[in-house]
Every structure is written in structure tokens, then in C-alpha cells.
Amino acid sequence: MTDVDTEKLEPGRTSVDHGIMARLKRSDAWRSAFRHAQTDTPRGRALQSFSNVFLHVYPVKIPNRVLRFRYSLRLGFIAAVLFGILVLTGVYLMFVYTPSVGSAYGDMQNLKTGVGFGQLIRNVHRWAAHLMVLVVALHLVRVFYAGAYKKPREFNWAIGVGLLLLTLAFSFTGYLLPWDQLSYWAVTVGTNLVHYVPLLGGKLQDLLIGGPQVGQTTLLRFYALHVAVLPMLLALMLTVHIWRVRKDGFAVERSTVGTFAEEATERPAAAPAAASMAHAAPELYGGRVRLLGVVDRESLTEAARPVDDTVFTWPHLLVRHVVVALGTAAVVLGLAVSFSAPLRGLANPNVTPEPAKAPWYFAGLQELLSRFDPLVAGILVPAGGVLVLLLLPYIDRNPDTRASHRKVAVTLFSVLLAIAVVLTVVGTFFRGPGWKFIAPWTHSYIEF
Amino acid sequence: MDDPSRRDFLRGGWKIGGALLIGAAAYTGYEALRPLASGAGGAKITVGTTSSFATNTSTYVPAGRMYVVNANDYIFALSQKCPHLGCHVPYCDSSGRFECPCHGSIYDLAGEYIAGPAPRGMDRFEVKFVGDSVVVDTSVLKAGPPRGVKNFLTPPKGPGCIGKA
Numbered sequence: 001m002t003d004v005d006t007e008k009l010e011p012g013r014t015s016v017d018h019g020i021m022a023r024l025k026r027s028d029a030w031r032s033a034f035r036h037a038q039t040d041t042p043r044g045r046a047l048q049s050f051s052n053v054f055l056h057v058y059p060v061k062i063p064n065r066v067l068r069f070r071y072s073l074r075l076g077f078i079a080a081v082l083f084g085i086l087v088l089t090g091v092y093l094m095f096v097y098t099p100s101v102g103s104a105y106g107d108m109q110n111l112k113t114g115v116g117f118g119q120l121i122r123n124v125h126r127w128a129a130h131l132m133v134l135v136v137a138l139h140l141v142r143v144f145y146a147g148a149y150k151k152p153r154e155f156n157w158a159i160g161v162g163l164l165l166l167t168l169a170f171s172f173t174g175y176l177l178p179w180d181q182l183s184y185w186a187v188t189v190g191t192n193l194v195h196y197v198p199l200l201g202g203k204l205q206d207l208l209i210g211g212p213q214v215g216q217t218t219l220l221r222f223y224a225l226h227v228a229v230l231p232m233l234l235a236l237m238l239t240v241h242i243w244r245v246r247k248d249g250f251a252v253e254r255s256t257v258g259t260f261a262e263e264a265t266e267r268p269a270a271a272p273a274a275a276s277m278a279h280a281a282p283e284l285y286g287g288r289v290r291l292l293g294v295v296d297r298e299s300l301t302e303a304a305r306p307v308d309d310t311v312f313t314w315p316h317l318l319v320r321h322v323v324v325a326l327g328t329a330a331v332v333l334g335l336a337v338s339f340s341a342p343l344r345g346l347a348n349p350n351v352t353p354e355p356a357k358a359p360w361y362f363a364g365l366q367e368l369l370s371r372f373d374p375l376v377a378g379i380l381v382p383a384g385g386v387l388v389l390l391l392l393p394y395i396d397r398n399p400d401t402r403a404s405h406r407k408v409a410v411t412l413f414s415v416l417l418a419i420a421v422v423l424t425v426v427g428t429f430f431r432g433p434g435w436k437f438i439a440p441w442t443h444s445y446i447e448f
Numbered sequence: 449m450d451d452p453s454r455r456d457f458l459r460g461g462w463k464i465g466g467a468l469l470i471g472a473a474a475y476t477g478y479e480a481l482r483p484l485a486s487g488a489g490g491a492k493i494t495v496g497t498t499s500s501f502a503t504n505t506s507t508y509v510p511a512g513r514m515y516v517v518n519a520n521d522y523i524f525a526l527s528q529k530c531p532h533l534g535c536h537v538p539y540c541d542s543s544g545r546f547e548c549p550c551h552g553s554i555y556d557l558a559g560e561y562i563a564g565p566a567p568r569g570m571d572r573f574e575v576k577f578v579g580d581s582v583v584v585d586t587s588v589l590k591a592g593p594p595r596g597v598k599n600f601l602t603p604p605k606g607p608g609c610i611g612k613a
Contacts, residue, residue: 188533188534350513352538369533369551371565434549435552436610
């Protein structure tokens with residue numbers, strides 16, 4: 001029996017494991033890729049995070065409160081998971097799709113009949129896209145109510161608003177690609193909104209659709225935007241967004257005033273009397289400080305030490321994230337199996353279907369457009385809304401994050417949110433041909 | 449004025465160079481995206497003779513994506529695009545009007561605004577009469593008459609078409 005160098009053994013082991021995997025993990029080649037063994041100690045966990053590019057996205061330790069589900073509802077993470085699903089399914093779809101008006105619609109039909117799991121992949125892509133718009137919007141709403149846009153998170157809030165707009169742009173450019181009646185007219189209605197931009201409207205619309213009407217040029221540039229330009233922009237902004245979330249300490253402590261007062265940094269006042277008396281005015285204590293007692297050194301250092309409520313990201317947060325990611329994937333798959341992505345007839349520029357609806361997330365806008373001047377409803381209201389959202393942290397200077405202490409901001413936001421939701425629901429479910437009011441339970445004109 | 453230092457000169461040079469680079473990239477992007485002349489239409493189309501368009505009728509001309517209408521013996525070429533948000537506005541035989549299925553804008557036979565959210569009447573292509581022929585120049589599109597202009601307004605012939613398809 002050979003002597004065993006116990007220093008080199010994994011914790012908890014008394015002998016060397018001679019299995020194939022154990023030998024592989026001890027090899028130089030393995031060690032060149034994975035520099036630190038998986039040791040279940042605080043130091044081992046920290047080393048794993050430091051030396052792993054993927055784990056490096058996370059800090060080694062996080063405040064305990066971040067683990068609470070109700071803290072963030074994990075909406076930002078769910079949005080990131082949905083984006084991952086969209087990239088994955090999008091790559092599959094790119095292999096079987098040609099952005100040409102002559103073949104795009106046929107490719108969609110071929111997905112259903114000629115490609116194994118093709119329709120399922122398309123359904124997953126479609127539902128993940130819808131859910132991403134919804135989840136990103138809910139994430140914004142949650143961040144507002146948590147007051148998490150306040151200092152020092154103002155810029156990250158603005159990045160987040162930019163990410164919401166990018167998500168909408170993603171969804172809108174992807175909407176055209178099937179080249180059916182639904183997509184053609186939804187995009188026609190959507191792109192005609194641009195025409196109402198003062199001075200530059202016509203020029204901008206020309207740049208967007210590349211001709212007098214939605215056609216081959218439009219399909220090609222929407223495809224290029226969808227698979228190249230927007231992903232690059234989103235990856236760039238998402239990187240900054242996540243990095244800032246980490247640097248800003250993940251989550252605001254809502255029970256305290258101001259964003260800097262967080263649980264982990266709160267310290268009980270430690271033996272203030274002696275120090276303050278020593279620096280007090282001489283006339284107050286006669287220029288002398290009398291020592292009244294001696295306390296144990298340990299008790300002072302214990303009192304001064306901050307409360308450590310942090311936990312290791314791995315495994316505590318990562319396990320939760322894996323569960324949420326699996327749950328998200330399950331929901332998307334469930335929807336994709338239950339409800340197929342629609343495919344109407346081939347796009348026909350000479351026949352407008354009744355009704356021609358914009359995608360659901362623009363249905364509120366379409367509802368507004370049916371009631372007000374297009375310049376007001378199509379340009380001023382949405383552009384004003386985006387501008388207010390971007391500038392919100394700089395307008396709202398109240399440092400308090402508690403909803404009960406931000407009544408004006410919360411009330412205004414809630415009213416505007418309610419209006420947006422009502423308009424979207426009415427536009428999506430309660431409008432029929434000629435944009436006339438219909439009861440959705442009698443006849444539904446909604447297609448996702 | 450003091451002579452700029454070497455450092456200031458270089459700093460300015462970098463800024464100007466960067467601005468030129470961004471400008472060149474933006475212009476290249478514009479050139480790549482602007483519509484090509486060949487894709488913008490603009491053909492002159494002979495749509496028929498004056499006698500082929502009976503009084504108070506509408507004829508769809510798919511080649512020009514337009515309607516040629518005879519309203520009280522005035523011939524117009526109306527773009528099929530709704531001036532509201534670009535939907536194709538079909539002609540409703542039963543009412544004798546143009547009715548947009550997207551948001552419910554309604555126009556009379558001459559394309560003048562009657563109801564709905566559209567900002568004006570239907571846009572018109574330029575029409576020329578060459579001998580007895582009616583020639584539509586699709587390169588010249590004029591904005592439709594503003595709301596309130598009702599030179600050709602007649603009562604609807606019958607029920608509307610929206611929701612009947």
C-alpha cells in the first residue's frame with residue numbers, strides 16, 4: 001500500500017479515488033481547463049466563482065434577502081431565460097427560413113409538414129417572444145413599485161427602458177417574417193405610424209420599409225434587424241444592465257429610507273460615548289474625560305462588526321435560478337404545445353383582412369389611434385411616455401423607496417398603467433371589423 | 449490666443465476623426481437603407497378611355513394599386529392606401545362608399561372624408577387625358593382633400609360592408 005498524501009485528497013476522503021472520472025479530474029489537461037477542484041468549503045465556492053466565467057456573472061456572496069422570491073419575482077431573470085430560449089429556437093428557425101416574399105410563407109408551411117418538431121420550435125419561439133414582452137413590462141412595473149430606479153440606479157433604469165424598447169422592436173420585426181396576412185397588415189399599420197413623425201416622418205418610413213409599401217425590401221431589412229442588429233444591441237445593453245444590477249447591490253431594502261441604507265451595512269452604534277466625549281468642547285467636561293469602567297475588548301469588537309446576512313451565490317441563488325429557468329421553459333413549452341402559432345393566408349397587399357390588428361402590445365396604441373389624431377395618439381403620447389420613463393429617476397427626487405411615502409408618484413404611475421392595460425385589453429379583445437366594439441365571448445378576433 | 453499644445457492638437461484631431469468616422473458610418477447606413485428608385489413605382493398607366501368609366505362607378509386597377517372613379521363625371525385615380533394607417537380600403541358596392549376595415553374610416557366615391565379616424569380624404573394620383581385615353585401618373589401622389597370638403601357627398605346607396613365579410 002502506497003502512502004497517501006492527505007493534503008491532496010478531496011475533503012471527506014481518506015483514500016485516493018481510482019475511478020476514471022477521478023483520474024481525469026486529476027490530470028493536467030483537466031486542471032488546465034478547471035483550475036480549482038469542487039471543494040464544498042467557503043474558500044472552494046469562492047474559488048469556483050472567481051475562476052469560472054459563467055459563475056463570474058454573479059458575485060460570490062449576495063445579501064440573504066435577494067433569495068426571497070417576492071423580492072423581485074425573478075422577473076429580470078425570467079426575461080433573460082426567455083431571451084436565451086428565443087436565441088436557441090431562433091437559430092433553428094434560421095436554418096429553414098429564407099427572407100424572401102417568394103419563399104418565406106412556404107418555409108412556414110414547410111415547418112409544419114416537412115421539418116421534424118419544426119412547428120413546435122416555431123410555437124416555442126412565438127410564445128417566448130410574447131412572454132418576453134409581458135415579463136419585461138412587468139419587470140419595469142415591479143422595479144417602479146420597489147422604488148429601485150432611485151439613486152444610484154437611475155442609469156440602469158434608463159438602460160432597462162431601452163431594453164423594453166429593444167424587446168418591442170425584436171417582437172415587431174419578427175412579426176413580419178412569416179409573411180402571412182396577419183403579419184403583413186400588422187406591420188403595415190405599425191410602420192404607417194412613423195409617417196406621422198413631424199418633418200421626418202415620410203423619410204423615416206421610407207428607411208424602415210424601403211419603398212412605397214411593405215414588400216421584399218421590408219422583409220429583408222426586418223430580418224437583418226431581427227437576427228443581427230437587435231441581438232447585438234440587446235447583448236450589449238443586457239451586459240451593462242446585469243453588471244450594474246450586481247454593482248448596485250442587487251436589491252433595494254424597501255423597509256428603510258434611501259437606497260444606501262441596506263440591511264447588510266447597518267451597524268449598531270458602537271460605544272459612541274467615550275469617543276464623542278473625548279472630542280467634545282473642553283468647557284463641557286472641564287477638559288477632562290473620566291474613565292468610569294473597563295469593558296472586555298471582545299464585546300466592543302462584536303458590537304462594531306456589521307451583521308453579515310450574506311450567503312454564497314452558489315448554491316443558494318443558482319439553485320433557485322435553475323428552478324425558475326426550468327419553470328419558465330415548462331410554461332413556454334406548455335403554451336407551445338397547447339396553442340399553435342397562427343398562420344393565415346399568404347400576404348396579399350390588395351386585400352386587408354377584417355379586422356387588421358397590430359400585435360397585442362401595440363393594440364392599446366391602435367385603440368388610441370382610433371379615437372385621437374394620429375400625431376397625438378401615434379407619436380406624442382408614446383414618445384412622451386418613453387421620455388417620462390427615461391427621465392423618471394431624475395424627475396422623482398424623493399429618496400424614499402417605500403410606496404406609502406411616494407403617494408404622488410405611485411398614484412400617477414398606477415393610473416397611467418391602468419389606462420394602458422385597459423386600452424390594450426379593449427384593443428386586443430373587444431374590437432372587431434371596422435374597429436367596432438364587440439363582445440369577445442360572442443366572436444373573438446384575437447390571434448397570438 | 450495661445451498656440452495649442454501638441455496634446456491639445458492631438459486631442460482635437462481624435463475628436464474630429466471620430467466625428468468623421470461616425471458621420472461616414474451614418475451616411476453609409478442611410479445609403480444602404482434608402483429606397484432604390486426602381487422600387488418606388490412611378491409608372492404612367494393607361495387605364496382606359498373616358499367612356500369606359502360610367503358615371504358614379506369605381507374600377508379597381510391592381511397594376512397601379514388604385515381605383516379609377518367617375519364621380520358625377522369627374523374622373524379621379526384614388527390610391528388604395530388609407531391615409532390613416534395604410535390599410536387597403538375596399539370599395540363597398542352596397543353603400544357606394546370606400547370603407548376601411550382597419551379602423552372604420554369611410555370615404556365617398558370621390559375619396560372625400562366622411563367618417564372615422566382618418567386625417568383627410570383618400571390620396572389621389574395625377575390623371576391626364578391623352579386624346580380619349582385616361583392616363584394615370586403614379587409618380588405624382590397628391591394628399592387627399594382635407595376633412596370637411598364634401599363636393600361629391602351623396603347618401604349611401606345601402607348598408608355598409610364592414611363586418612359582412
